[in-house]
Amino acid sequence: MAYDVDPGVAAALAAFRPPERLGFGQVAAPVMYDVHYADGAWGRGRLLPYGPIEILPGARALQYAELVFEGLKAYRVGQPWPNLFRPADNCARLARSAERLAMPPVPEALFLEALDAVAGALAPFVPDRSGQALYLRPFLFGTESGYLLRNSTTFRFMVIANPVEAYASGAIRVAIERHDVRAAPGGVGHAKAAANYAPSLRASSAALARGCTIALWLDAHEHRYLQELSGMNLFAVVDGELLTPTLDGAILPGITRDSLIRLARHRGHAVHERAIELGALLGQIASGACSELFACGTAAIVAPIAALVEADGREHVPRVVDGVAAELREALLAIQERRAPDPFGWTRDVARPAPAG
Numbered sequence: 557m558a559y560d561v562d563p564g565v566a567a568a569l570a571a572f573r574p575p576e577r578l579g580f581g582q583v584a585a586p587v588m589y590d591v592h593y594a595d596g597a598w599g600r601g602r603l604l605p606y607g608p609i610e611i612l613p614g615a616r617a618l619q620y621a622e623l624v625f626e627g628l629k630a631y632r633v634g635q636p637w638p639n640l641f642r643p644a645d646n647c648a649r650l651a652r653s654a655e656r657l658a659m660p661p662v663p664e665a666l667f668l669e670a671l672d673a674v675a676g677a678l679a680p681f682v683p684d685r686s687g688q689a690l691y692l693r694p695f696l697f698g699t700e701s702g703y704l705l706r707n708s709t710t711f712r713f714m715v716i717a718n719p720v721e722a723y724a725s726g727a728i729r730v731a732i733e734r735h736d737v738r739a740a741p742g743g744v745g746h747a748k749a750a751a752n753y754a755p756s757l758r759a760s761s762a763a764l765a766r767g768c769t770i771a772l773w774l775d776a777h778e779h780r781y782l783q784e785l786s787g788m789n790l791f792a793v794v795d796g797e798l799l800t801p802t803l804d805g806a807i808l809p810g811i812t813r814d815s816l817i818r819l820a821r822h823r824g825h826a827v828h829e830r831a832i833e834l835g836a837l838l839g840q841i842a843s844g845a846c847s848e849l850f851a852c853g854t855a856a857i858v859a860p861i862a863a864l865v866e867a868d869g870r871e872h873v874p875r876v877v878d879g880v881a882a883e884l885r886e887a888l889l890a891i892q893e894r895r896a897p898d899p900f901g902w903t904r905d906v907a908r909p910a911p912a913g
C-alpha cells in the first residue's frame with residue numbers, strides 16, 4: 557500500500573450507520589483520503605476518518621477560489637465489490653482543470669490510489685439498489701496563505717464520498733436564467749472549478765424558489781445560445797435527432813455527455829453538436845418539432861425536463877417527457893451498474909486493498 561491508514565479508520569467504519577434516506581450529498585461517508593504537495597512533489601497519502609480539516613484562513617483556496625474538483629460514482633448493483641465508471645477520464649479532466657488554473661496535476665496513479673482507498677474501504681456501504689451509488693468527490697486546492705497574485709506553491713488533494721440517490725428523481729423543471737452569466741469563453745467554464753459555482757448560486761437559489769431544480773445558462777455575449785445547466789449538460793430531441801450545444805470553452809465537457817453521444821450513436825440515433833439558439837428552440841417546443849429535453853451528469857444520470865420556466869412563471873413544455881431520455885438512461889445505467897455488456901470498456905473494478913502486514 558502506498559498510503560497510510562489512520563488508526564481511527566476502523567472505528568469510523570464500524571460506527572457508520574447510513575440512514576434510509578440518502579439524498580444527494582447529505583450523508584457523508586466515514587472516511588476520506590488526503591495528500592499534500594510541497595517543494596514540487598506529492599507526499600504520501602493517508603486514509604483518515606471523515607472530519608474537519610485545518611486550513612489557514614489566508615489560504616488561496618479560500619481567498620481566491622484556487623480549487624478544482626471532480627465527481628464520479630462507485631456502483632455495486634448485484635455484485636459484492638464496487639466498480640468505477642471512466643475514472644481515467646475524470647483524472648484527465650482534473651489535470652486539464654488544474655492546468656487552466658496553473659495548479660500541479662494529480663498523477664493518474666495517485667488519483668486512482670485515492671479512489672481505490674476510499675471506495676475500497678467503503679465497499680460494504682456502496683448502496684446496491686439501481687440508481688444509488690457512492691458519489692466520490694476528488695478535489696485539489698491551494699493551501700498557501702497570502703494575497704500576492706500568483707499561484708500557491710503548496711496544495712492538497714483530497715477525496716471525500718457520499719452514499720447517494722440520483723440528484724433528482726423524476727422530471728425536473730428548469731429555470732431559464734436570462735440575466736446572470738455563469739461562464740465566458742477564456743474564463744474557467746470548461747474547467748471543473750469551484751469558481752464557476754459561486755456566480756451561479758444566486759440563480760440556483762432563485763430557481764429553487766420558483767419551484768425549479770436548476771438554472772439554464774445562456775452564452776455570456778448575447779444571452780442567446782444555450783450553454784448548460786448549473787451542474788448538468790443538456791440535450792434536445794429535434795425532428796427525431798439529438799442535439800447538444802457545442803463545447804465552446806465555457807461549457808463543462810461532461811463525461812456523461814460524451815458517454816451519451818457515443819452510446820446514442822451506437823444505438824442508431826443521429827447526434828449533432830451545434831450552437832442552439834434559445835428563441836429558435838422555444839419556437840420548436842411550441843410547434844412540437846422539439847419533442848423532448850433532458851439533462852445529464854454524473855449526479856443526475858439522465859434527467860428528463862418537464863418544463864423550461866421563465867422568471868415571470870411562463871412555461872415552455874415539451875410534448876414528450878422521458879422518451880429518448882428513458883431509453884438512454886436505462887442503457888447507460890445498465891453499463892455503469894454492469895447489468896449489460898460494456899462495449900466501450902468504460903467500467904473498472906475498484907482495486908482490492910492489499911492484505912495487511
Ligand SMILES: *Cc1c(COP(=O)(O)O)cnc(C)c1O
Pocket residue numbers: 627748784785786787788789808809810811812813852853854855
Ligand atoms: C460536473 C459538471 C457537469 C457534468 O459532468 P459529468 O462528467 O457528466 O458528471 C456538467 N456541468 C457542470 C458545470 C459540471 O460541473
